Amino acid sequence: MFIQISPERLIVQLESGSGYTYDKSGRLLNVRENGWFVVRGLDGRMAAHQWGSGGRHDVKILSEQEKTGVHRRTKEILRAAESAASNGLAFFSEGGLQKADISRWVNQALLYDFSRDEELFRRAYKPVGILPPDQYSAVVVQATEGCAWNRCSFCSFYRGEHFRVKTQAEFLAHLRAIREFFGDGLSFRNSIFLGEANAPAVPAEELIPLMEKAESALASSMKDFRGFYSFAEAGQASCRSREEFRRLAGAGLRGVYYGLETGNSELREFLRKPGTVEDVLSSVREAKAGGLSVGIILLLGAGGRDYFDRHAADSILAVHRAGLSGEDMVFLSPLEIEPESPYAQAAEKWGELPPHDVHRQSMAIRSALPPGVRSSIYDIRGFIYA
Numbered sequence: 221m222f223i224q225i226s227p228e229r230l231i232v233q234l235e236s237g238s239g240y241t242y243d244k245s246g247r248l249l250n251v252r253e254n255g256w257f258v259v260r261g262l263d264g265r266m267a268a269h270q271w272g273s274g275g276r277h278d279v280k281i282l283s284e285q286e287k288t289g290v291h292r293r294t295k296e297i298l299r300a301a302e303s304a305a306s307n308g309l310a311f312f313s314e315g316g317l318q319k320a321d322i323s324r325w326v327n328q329a330l331l332y333d334f335s336r337d338e339e340l341f342r343r344a345y346k347p348v349g350i351l352p353p354d355q356y357s358a359v360v361v362q363a364t365e366g367c368a369w370n371r372c373s374f375c376s377f378y379r380g381e382h383f384r385v386k387t388q389a390e391f392l393a394h395l396r397a398i399r400e401f402f403g404d405g406l407s408f409r410n411s412i413f414l415g416e417a418n419a420p421a422v423p424a425e426e427l428i429p430l431m432e433k434a435e436s437a438l439a440s441s442m443k444d445f446r447g448f449y450s451f452a453e454a455g456q457a458s459c460r461s462r463e464e465f466r467r468l469a470g471a472g473l474r475g476v477y478y479g480l481e482t483g484n485s486e487l488r489e490f491l492r493k494p495g496t497v498e499d500v501l502s503s504v505r506e507a508k509a510g511g512l513s514v515g516i517i518l519l520l521g522a523g524g525r526d527y528f529d530r531h532a533a534d535s536i537l538a539v540h541r542a543g544l545s546g547e548d549m550v551f552l553s554p555l556e557i558e559p560e561s562p563y564a565q566a567a568e569k570w571g572e573l574p575p576h577d578v579h580r581q582s583m584a585i586r587s588a589l590p591p592g593v594r595s596s597i598y599d600i601r602g603f604i605y606a
């Protein structure tokens with residue numbers, strides 16, 4: 221057994237390769253066991269991931285019984301870590317922590333009250349629908365709730381929810397609840413994600429005071445705070461010009477993520493996205509000129525076989541025209557078809573692309589991106605805010 225402590229994390233590592241990670245409050249973050257990577261969501265759910273060759277990614281949401289098994293095993297490991305620590309086993313520390321700190325950390329994790337944790341989460345948050353993959357560890361701040369558009373044919377993240385901006389009083393109560401929920405665990409996080417689906421739909425003069433309040437309530441407890449990030453829908457954003465983006469950048473906004481989904485206008489219309497391809501590209505260029513980094517999300521498999529080539533070719537062309545550079549990212553998200561969604565009903569004739577064709581489309585797009593622009597797979601299956 222090997223124990224690593226830093227000012228933000230406790231990691232217990234076994235010879236078998238299994239590993240258990242906790243934040244500073246003693247909250248279990250993730251478990252690596254038997255080839256599976258189990259993420260504990262902040263709402264108490266757990267998702268187990270396994271990656272294989274050829275882009276294979278298996279995901280399962282754990283049942284109550286399986287979760288109880290994970291908690292039981294992690295307690296056993298912590299008890300073993302406690303007794304190993306008192307016998308002076310090998311450990312590694314960062315940030316000036318001493319061997320004596322191990323016992324304090326391990327004890328905190330052993331006594332962690334998960335029922336209270338879940339209750340505090342429910343008090344602080346409405347369900348967190350989705351985040352970009354490089355923001356999974358952000359502190360989500362739900363300045364707005366729901367999606368101002370909420371009509372895309374493939375998306376059910378916010379279906380049935382009404383979009384609204386929180387009042388000042390609600391927002392301050394939300395920030396207090398977030399602080400109470402995360403406690404010392406805030407030190408593990410280094411960015412704030414402005415939820416939900418499209419915070420720039422709120423005019424800058426309303427959004428900036430909310431950002432200031434969020435920063436003063438949370439950022440000082442975060443290690444190396446990097447700033448704010450948000451999704452942006454070009455067809456819905458109040459912010460359109462580089463001057464407006466520059467104002468938001470001045471208030472700490474660092475990056476925005478656009479759901480372009482496809483560069484093919486006909487397919488995009490079918491997906492019922494707000495705005496046109498040109499609207500998105502123009503907003504991306506303005507955001508970049510305003511000093512922000514940009515993430516562009518493309519929907520792999522959209523349009524099935526019928527659109528396979530047009531979707532790939534037009535998306536590549538759009539990304540080339542967006543003027544991306546080294547700090548920007550392209551995210552390739554395999555389409556998850558919800559059986560009852562408007563997309564599923566209308567797209568029956570196209571059929572679903574089998575995984576090897578989705579992988580082929582992904583490779584075709586990634587290999588043709590502009591030089592220096594990074595890309596990553598964005599698999600939304602099993603997403604839980606963790």
Ligand code: SF4
Pocket residue numbers: 367368369370371372375376377378417453479493494
């Ligand atoms: S704009 Fe985004 S969040 Fe809203 S419905 Fe469309 S895909 Fe979903």
